[in-house]
Amino acid sequence: MSAARQLTPKQHTLAILGAGLSGLSTAHYFLRALDPPARKLARIVVLEKEHRVGGWCRAHRYEGGKLLKPDEQPEGKGDVLAFETGPRSIRPQGLLGWLTIEMAHDLGLTLDSSLVVVPKSAPSARNRYLYTPPTLTLLPSSLLSTLKAIFTTPLIRRILPSLLLEPFRPRSPLHDAKDPGAADESVDGFFARRFGRTLADDMLSAMIHGIYAGDSRRLSVRAVFPQLWDAEREWGSVVLAGLFGSLARRKGWKEASAWRVRADEDVREMGRIKARIGASGDEGRRLVEAMEGASVWGVKGGVEGLTEALRDRLRSEGVEFWMGDKGRVEEVEKVGDRWKIRTTAGEVDATQVVTTNPQLLPPWLAPPPLPSATVSVVNLAFPDPSSSSSSSTSTSSDAAPARLFPPGFGYLIPRTVPSSHNPHRALGCIFDSDVLPNVDASAAQGLTKVSLLMGGSYWLDDDGKAEKKAREVVKTGTEMWQL
Numbered sequence: 159m160s161a162a163r164q165l166t167p168k169q170h171t172l173a174i175l176g177a178g179l180s181g182l183s184t185a186h187y188f189l190r191a192l193d194p195p196a197r198k199l200a201r202i203v204v205l206e207k208e209h210r211v212g213g214w215c216r217a218h219r220y221e222g223g224k225l226l227k228p229d230e231q232p233e234g235k236g237d238v239l240a241f242e243t244g245p246r247s248i249r250p251q252g253l254l255g256w257l258t259i260e261m262a263h264d265l266g267l268t269l270d271s272s273l274v275v276v277p278k279s280a281p282s283a284r285n286r287y288l289y290t291p292p293t294l295t296l297l298p299s300s301l302l303s304t305l306k307a308i309f310t311t312p313l314i315r316r317i318l319p320s321l322l323l324e325p326f327r328p329r330s331p332l333h334d335a336k337d338p339g340a341a342d343e344s345v346d347g348f349f350a351r352r353f354g355r356t357l358a359d360d361m362l363s364a365m366i367h368g369i370y371a372g373d374s375r376r377l378s379v380r381a382v383f384p385q386l387w388d389a390e391r392e393w394g395s396v397v398l399a400g401l402f403g404s405l406a407r408r409k410g411w412k413e414a415s416a417w418r419v420r421a422d423e424d425v426r427e428m429g430r431i432k433a434r435i436g437a438s439g440d441e442g443r444r445l446v447e448a449m450e451g452a453s454v455w456g457v458k459g460g461v462e463g464l465t466e467a468l469r470d471r472l473r474s475e476g477v478e479f480w481m482g483d484k485g486r487v488e489e490v491e492k493v494g495d496r497w498k499i500r501t502t503a504g505e506v507d508a509t510q511v512v513t514t515n516p517q518l519l520p521p522w523l524a525p526p527p528l529p530s531a532t533v534s535v536v537n538l539a540f541p542d543p544s545s546s547s548s549s550s551t552s553t554s555s556d557a558a559p560a561r562l563f564p565p566g567f568g569y570l571i572p573r574t575v576p577s578s579h580n581p582h583r584a585l586g587c588i589f590d591s592d593v594l595p596n597v598d599a600s601a602a603q604g605l606t607k608v609s610l611l612m613g614g615s616y617w618l619d620d621d622g623k624a625e626k627k628a629r630e631v632v633k634t635g636t637e638m639w640q641l
């Protein structure tokens with residue numbers, strides 16, 4: 159190869175808009191998809207308006223009681239407290255789950271150094287609660303616990319007849335509409351029709367608060383639960399599809415739906431990913447074993463440990479990061495077959511663009527903006543009552559309760575809880591110390607961490623009193639459990 163050929167300027171420039179998990183992982187997979195000669199010809203520029211990467215993956219970290227700046231590394235005193243503001247736990251299920259595990263493994267995050275794996279047997283994997291004043295209701299997590307709950311839990315007793323009647327409810331005429339592709343209804347409408355009002359109001363609305371901070375009446379069932387919509391279309395009943403779907407496909411009585419064909423392909427691909435990770439050595443084998451039995455996993459010091467590792471690896475592979483004003487995208491324009499990306503303090507001329515925020519695209523290409531809501535996440539840490547009682551001189555009759563909350567994932571608050579019992583319109587409370595123990599030094603310091611989700615579809619205006627409101631919500635939940 160001549161010197162002139164070696165000095166050929168980069169011919170392909172990929173601009174990635176946004177350095178959250180989506181942008182960083184796009185760069186990671188793009189590089190992996192290129193063979194080495196193609197890598198030499200590819201320039202990748204990640205544009206990010208903040209001075210840090212990670213987007214929603216962000217933990218406030220304290221060391222020795224002092225808040226660390228973004229990117230400031232702890233001094234290693236072992237007393238770091240991490241408060242997640244966004245994602246905290248990652249599910250190891252499905253193809254996306256295993257791709258994420260493989261990415262963490264490729265980045266060198268190991269079980270001993272960085273990863274925290276929570277087994278399926280942990281209380282946080284089994285115990286989920288609903289806020290049902292005057293008490294917290296434990297939701298069943300298995301057939302046995304469902305049978306038990308019929309006798310012990312009034313809510314389950316109320317819901318059961320509707321569940322049993324579901325196969326006899328009529329199929330929606332929407333499936334036979336002239337343009338069935340365009341037919342849709344709300345999540346709330348679908349569940350109320352198939353499973354009854356009580357389940358839709360008192361259970362499902364809480365679940366949607368937890369996943370989307372959203373209102374089940376305003377979300378599309380086809381977007382949120384496409385499998386359930388297809389199940390009704392094909393079988394006329396979600397319950398029948400669940401009970402007999404796989405048998406019917408195996409016997410060839412029913413054709414597999416498109417998503418089922420994809421799901422089967424995913425399972426085969428997951429097998430290949432596990433084999434690749436396992437073949438990488440002892441750590442890989444341990445990782446596959448641990449993740450196969452895991453309900454969720456997290457990263458010591460916070461999930462942003464994953465995005466920081468991605469950034470460091472990408473930098474070492476020659477990816478450019480334009481941060482702050484230099485990376486704040488103001489306009490994206492197509493000029494001939496190239497893209498001009500103007501930022502507050504620069505311009506990138508690219509052959510390809512990937513945006514993690516569709517609204518940054520030119521108006522002729524951007525999808526219509528989706529309505530969104532603001533969710534407040536308030537992290538609180540309390541002295542663990544069990545450690546304070548052990549060191550106090552109280553008698554057993556007035557001893558502090560052993561825990562703030564029962565062991566579990568947390569509780570969600572249905573929309574139907576009246577404002578007298580939920581004056582601050584909280585969506586739910588996550589028991590962080592149970593969901594991901596050992597991500598920081600809180601247990602060693604005798605602290606119990608919880609996070610409150612507030613606002614969301616209720617559009618709680620931030621009046622600066624979120625912390626006070628969050629404390630009141632926790633107090634009410636604790637009192638209900640201790641009743």
Ligand SMILES: Cc1cc2nc3c(=O)[nH]c(=O)nc-3n(C[C@H](O)[C@H](O)[C@H](O)COP(=O)(O)OP(=O)(O)OC[C@H]3O[C@@H](n4cnc5c(N)ncnc54)[C@H](O)[C@@H]3O)c2cc1C
Nearest residue numbers: 176177178179180205206207213214244245246247486487
């Ligand atoms: C409170 C909360 C809790 C969550 N919990 C979980 C969980 O436990 N598990 C889980 O799997 N998922 C969870 N999620 C979802 C998860 O956090 C997101 O799916 C994921 O972080 C989205 O990453 P992203 O890169 O697509 O977007 P973002 O993280 O929003 O990143 C977008 C990036 O683009 C940048 N940007 C925006 N505009 C511009 C511009 N004009 N120019 C340049 N850069 C720009 C932003 O600064 C940001 O860095 C949670 C989300 C929230 C909000």
